[in-house]
Amino acid sequence: MPVIDAWMQHPTPRHSNHEMFESLRRWTGMGLPEEPLPVKVTVAALAAADVEIGLSAAWYGPQGPLIDNDEVAEFVARSEGRLRGVAGVDLTKPVAAVRELRRAVQELGFVALRIVPWLWQLPPTDRLYYPLYTACxxxxIPFCTQVGHTGPLRPSETGRPIPYIDQVALDFPELTIVCGHIGYPWTTEMISVADKHANVHIDTSAYTARRYPTELVDYLRGRGRRKVLFGSNYPMITPSQALEHLPDLRLDAETTELFLAGNARRVFRLGDHS
Incomplete structure (x- = not known):
């Protein structure tokens, strides 16, 4: 069954070696890479899990881009059709940020915007985000963001679904929002916000299937089957690792297809085949 990975990145050394990821390196046992990761390694990791499309994101932070949009576009071009780009922008320069987002979508063919609030230590309700929501x-295109606690060594407050995602969805009901990393330990809050707002979704990145909270699994099996998207957070977790215990969730065939690909295809407007 084909898979779409809604949250991953092909890293640069600037990204992989950043000090804030020390906690993740400790958890995963990954060392500091000495050379840039070849795109073919990422393509092989996706292919190993039948990932048809990986949504590879740029990373922009207050000290500059860790993976810039043009680097992502280059990775996409070398991915044999396996990657699609997700834009990043400098949140503190709203006019330039909107221009860059438009360039990424209209010229580079990117399919979404991702901003990681903890990186900026600004919640999604901060006024600097609002021009970007309008542009999305x-x-x-969807707006992708992180919810829940932070694994990296930064404060977690910006990842609360209530009040932040709830308020953004109230202010921008036409905005499609994809909330990555499940929302733990506020998973029930995240589910309630997804229930409340037609255009709010959850992706499972940064968690393997065996670690999905029980309430999310129950939601996925039932009323949330069109609300939850698969994500890996590659390279921290490979898609194969993330999906190893998927059969243990006992999802029916329709729910499995929606979770692995169908919901992402619809939300990111990827068409029948991209």
Whole structure:
């Protein structure tokens, strides 16, 4: 069954070696890479789990880009059709950020915007985000963000679904929002916000299937089957690792297809085949 990975990145050394990821390196046992990761390694990791499309994101932070949009575009071009780009922008320069987002979508073919709030230590309700939400609606692309606690060594407060995602969805009901990393330890809050707002979704990145909270699994099996998208957080977790225990969730065939690919295909407007 084909898979779409809604949250991953092909890293640069600037990204992989950043000090804030020391906690993740400790958990995963990954060392500091000495050379850039070849795109073919990422393509092989996706292919090993039948990932048809990986949504590979740029990373922009207050000290500059860790993976910039043009680097992502280069990775996409070398991925044999396996990667699609997700834009990043400098949140503190809203006019330039909107221009860069438009360039990424209209010229580079990117399919979404991702901003990681803890990286900026600004919650999604901060005024600097709002021009970008308008641009996302006008461009017809989702806004992807992180919810839940932070694994990296930064404060977790910006990842609370309530009040932040709830308020953004109230202010921008036309905005499609994909909330990565499940929302733990506020998973029930995240589910309630997804229930409340038609255009709010959850992706499972940064968790293997055996670690999905029980309430999320129950939601996925039932009323949330069109609300939850698979994500890995590659390279921290490979898609194969993330999906190893998927059969233990006992999802029916329709729910499995929606979770692995169907929901992402619809939300990111990827068409029948990209």
């Amino acid at each position: 609606v006008e461009l017809g």
